Amino acid sequence: MIRTEREVMPGVYLSDPPPPPPESPLLDNLEHLREEIARLRRSVEMLLNSNRELQPHAEDDPEFAQAIAENVGVIARQVQLIQKYEERVDALTGGATHQRDKPCKKESLPIVVTRRAVPDEDRGAVQHSEQLTEASPDAEGGIFL
Numbered sequence: 001m002i003r004t005e006r007e008v009m010p011g012v013y014l015s016d017p018p019p020p021p022p023e024s025p026l027l028d029n030l031e032h033l034r035e036e037i038a039r040l041r042r043s044v045e046m047l048l049n050s051n052r053e054l055q056p057h058a059e060d061d062p063e064f065a066q067a068i069a070e071n072v073g074v075i076a077r078q079v080q081l082i083q084k085y086e087e088r089v090d091a092l093t094g095g096a097t098h099q100r101d102k103p104c105k106k107e108s109l110p111i112v113v114t115r116r117a118v119p120d121e122d123r124g125a126v127q128h129s130e131q132l133t134e135a136s137p138d139a140e141g142g143i144f145l
Contacts, residue, residue: 030092033085040078040085047071047078 005013027033051068058065 027085027088028092030089033089033092037082037085037089040082044075044078044082047075 005015008014051071054064054068058068
């Protein structure tokens with residue numbers, strides 16, 4: 001698996017550990033799955049808050065627009081992982097012990113991106129995010145994670 005690094009400051013690079021592969025024994029560990037779901041939900045919430053704060057300035061600053069587009073891609077991947085892990089928890093428990101009061105629904109994630117300010121190489125993430133932005137009628141502008 002290829003790990004990508006990103007430079008956060010001159011000379012400082014970060015790379016996130018990849019999620020466990022599907023055959024990983026961690027995917028059979030309920031405690032790990034629930035902790036990972038909670039971690040990913042917090043991460044998505046923080047990224048959405050970040051996008052909300054950056055949005056008013058995205059028209060004037062292409063770096064903000066790029067940050068929003070990058071966040072959208074990360075959010076999409078994390079939502080997919082949350083759903084995958086929730087399905088695995090349901091499969092392991094038969095759905096009996098895992099209550100999801102607010103399931104993570106792609107369609108209820110309000111993500112705003114200004115197309116004009118997004119670089120061409122990030123337009124794919126933006127187009128993908130548009131599939132996520134169709135708010136459900138009961139979303140009431142909130143975040144359902």
